[in-house]
Amino acid sequence: MIESLLIANRGEIARRIIRTARRLGIRTIAVHADVDAAMPFVREADEAVCIGPAPARDSYLRQDLLLEAARATGAQAIHPGYGFLSENAEFAEAVIAAGLVWVGAPPAAIRAMGLKDAAKERMIAAGVPVTPGYLGADQSPDHLQREADAIGYPVLIKAVAGGGGKGMRRVEAAPDFAEALASCKREAAASFGDDRVLIEKYILSPRHIEVQVFGDTHGHVVHLFERDCSLQRRHQKVIEEAPAPGMDAATRDAICEAAVRAVKAVDYVGAGTIEFIADGSEGLRADRIWFMEMNTRLQVEHPVTESITGQDLVEWQLRVASGEPLPKRQEDLTIDGWAMEARLYAENPTTGFLPSTGPLDHLRFPSDLRIDSGVKQGGEVTPYYDPMIAKIIAHAPSREQAAQQLAQGVRQVEVWPVRTNAAFLARAASHPDFLAAHIDTGFIERHAETLIPSAEPGASVLDAAARALLTSDGDDPWTALQGFRANRHASQEIEVAVAGKPYLVSLSKNPSTARVEDGLIFVDGEAWAFEPWRAEPGTTGAAGGDGAILSPMPGRVIAVAVRQGDAVTKGQRLVVIEAMKMEQALLAPFDGIVAEFKASEGAQVSEGTLLVRVEGEA
Template sequence: MIASLLIANRGEIARRIIRTARSLGVRTIAVHSDVDAQMPFAREADEAVCIGTAAARDSYLRQDRIIEAARGTGAQAIHPGYGFLSENAEFAEGVVAAGLIWVGAPPSSIRAMGLKDAAKRRMIAAGVPVTPGYLGEDQSPDRLAREADAVGYPVLIKAVAGGGGKGMRRVDDPSAFAEALASCRREAASSFGDDRVLIEKCILSPRHIEVQVFGDTYGNVVHLFERDCSLQRRHQKVIEEAPAPGMDAGTREAVCSAAVKAAQAVDYVGAGTIEFIADASEGLRADRIWFMEMNTRLQVEHPVTEGITGQDLVEWQLRVASGEPLPRRQEELAITGWAMEARLYAENPTTGFLPSTGPLATLRFPEGPRIDSGVEEGGEVTPHYDPMIAKIITWGRSRAEAAACLARACAGVKVWPVRTNAAFLARAAAHPDFIAGRIDTGFIETHADTLVPTGEPSPAVLQAAASAIVPAGGGDPWTALRGLRANAAPSRRIEVEIAHRPYLVDLAPGAVGTRLHNGILFVEGEAWPVGPRRADHVAGGGAGDGAILAPMPGRVIAAVVEQGQKVAKGDRLVVIEAMKMEQALLAPFDGVVAELRATEGEQVSEGAILARIEGEA
């Protein structure tokens, strides 16, 4: 077994690798940027080395500094995790050239699967079914347009070197092809330095099915069954599960065997994932599942495979890299139960999933599920790296049980003041169509109206907020009694402020005080600042009342107007900056700046009132 391991990554995956390495008696070394010096992964490693400043290009992407750190600390091997340099063949070669063990795919395999067109040609030669399309060298717009016509619309234009949903466009009509092609090429050139594209048939009821494969240095390759990653938003995975719903034994055998063939075709060693696209219009069928691409690394969603197989995939990686054969033969692997994973992100679904950064004054997870997280309460979500807070992983004896556990877990998340997608995840996991397995990659878009919170407190939130301030109101917490009649229970109308807006709530009879956490009410994965109504608010305030609220935590970089100034609808009022993005807040209608609270340079929390516009009489 490897004696010492440097982890060329950060956050959640670094902690995950440290956990398994420690159980095997392997000494661990973390590398970190200056802003990550106090992150949990840097503290938990046996040794930590700073390799640069916050920007990834100056730290986590610096191959020379990572290898230098490995040499300086006596590390025997380097594990790249996922992201950053995990699929960089040059880095893998540099690690090996430095006399170190590379815990990852061979550089030749990374290269073979790195370009989509070359990978598909290799798969065709290996007898692996691929999506109908065009992979030719002729990249002229006329030739690509003709090939799209031949494939049949709708089609996908994909960057040859693409990934993560970048450099991809769906085209439904020939008249839109030229513009989509030009846009795709610009994005591909900017993101990957390569503007070449391929054409694929667009599957109208697509399911994203992927198979976990593993190879060793003795030529053995096995699969650890499939995962379904169909719940996506903008081509980014949201909820993953294993096994895939609706997968029968014959189809599973076909797709998993194809995945093993794909891995064998590139002499694969280590953990990898073969990704397939399935036409699910008539359910999952072996003749309607096609190879898309291979990820030559460990995947973010690997815990669901661990959940159904009982295997530690990081341990497998370390054993294979140490020269051992695979820990299990194919016939020794089986599926037990069902596992699901949801990705908890620092983002606000009510503002179009804008990123949310700042301190994690509160970060609490319910008991029961497996939580893989890179941060902790009292820490911070910075704008420098991926905004994932945690992976929430549940297991059940059935799919229904796993989904119910996941919905409860997401609803029980408590995070403040950073905003998260917890309520969105809870709604998705509890949606009747999800529970029934009626899913495809368009699920979230189709059900957006019911999945995305509106930003307005629900009746349950209003009641909970009103009851929460009852004990704080003294002997007479309500301010008015309305609708009294003989023999009827009195209605207690409570004036309460929720998320910086005033509301009048008729408190239900028998309501008791709800517990607040430092002035914050947590309901079904959402966080609501709650308190008694402030005197400077007008009862009934809400949408359309002229209040200008900060859409995310950030810094005020300009207050463009002055109190008392006349403004027209669409005029810029305040400009805030968050995650290196500027956002101008505009006047919602013609009027006067009745109130201006924004101060240049001030840090503001999401939902803070920055200004208020009153319409002219």
């Protein structure tokens, strides 16, 4: 068994690896950027090394610094986690060349499955079904147009070297193809340095099904069944579950056997995931499930597989990397119950899911579910890395029970002042169509109106705020006199300010489900600040009625398009803010003149900071 392990990652996955390594008696070494010095994973490791400043390109992506840290600490092996360098064949080769153990896929397998067109050709040769499409070398626009016409619309244009939802365009009809192709190629070239594309038939009711696979150095390969990751937003997974709903035994056998063939075709070692796309319009059928791509690493959603199989996949990785055979044979693996995972992100659904960064002054998770998190109360969500706060995992005997546990769990999440998607997750996990397993990758977009919470506080929030202001030392608000106006009866209306906005509240006699603590209300995954109403509370928002353009999120100003005194027209771009790899353009609310300009390119700004003020022309 490996004796010492450097973890070339951070946050939640670093803590996850440390937990298993400690149980196995393995010494762990954390590497961290300077901004992460106080993070839990740094404190929990046996040793820690600072490898540079906050930007990932200057720290977590510096292969030379990672290898230097491994040599300096006497690490025997390197685990890359997921993201960052986990699927970088050059780094894997450098680790091996340095005489260290690489806890990941073989470099040759990473390369073989890294390009979508080459991977599909290899899968076809191995007898794995692939989505109908074009994978050819002729990349001329005219030829690609003819191929798309022959496949039949809608089609999906995908960057050969793409990933994470970038370099993808859906095309509904032939006249739209040329423009979509040009846009896709530009994005692919900018993101991956490779503008080549492939074309696939677009599946109208797509389900995202993936199979967890494992191989060892002794020639053994097993699968650990499937996961359904269909609930996605902008091609990013939101809720995952295992097993896949509606999957019968025959279809499961077919898809899992295809996944094993795919692994054997590239002599795979370690943890991997074979991703399939299924046409769910008539339920899951073996002849309507096609290979999409392979992820040559551990997946974010691996806990749901661990839950239903009772296996520790990080332990499997470490044992396989140590040269041991797989811990279980295929016939020893079974499915026990149902598991679901929700990804809790630092983002605000009411503002288009803009990132939310800042201190975690208050952080509370449900106590009866598995929580995999990289942060703790008193920490901070910075703008430099992925905005995931935690993974919340429920495991129960049935799908209905797992969904109920998950929804209840995310409702209990309390975070302040950072905004989260907890309320959005609760609504998704309890939606009638989700409970009925009527799901596909368009589920969130289709139900956005009911899934995204209101930017205004609900009745339970207002009621809780009013009660809290009227209650002293636990007195019954119906007998308390504080805050009542003269000559009003007991059911009077009370003025409160919630999120800086005034409300006139008529107290309900029904008990509130909200929890109140130190000027904060927590209910159903949402958090609200409240106080007695004052005549002139502060304002928030992206643009006030007076033309004040405020930063909608903490972030960095990456572009300014105007100067003080410039004339602008309604909808004109003024400033662009970036946080966590997401850009937000702020536009002029009406025709006018830039009367005040406080934005400077490169500056870090807080949410609500005044950037520009536009005044209407007289």
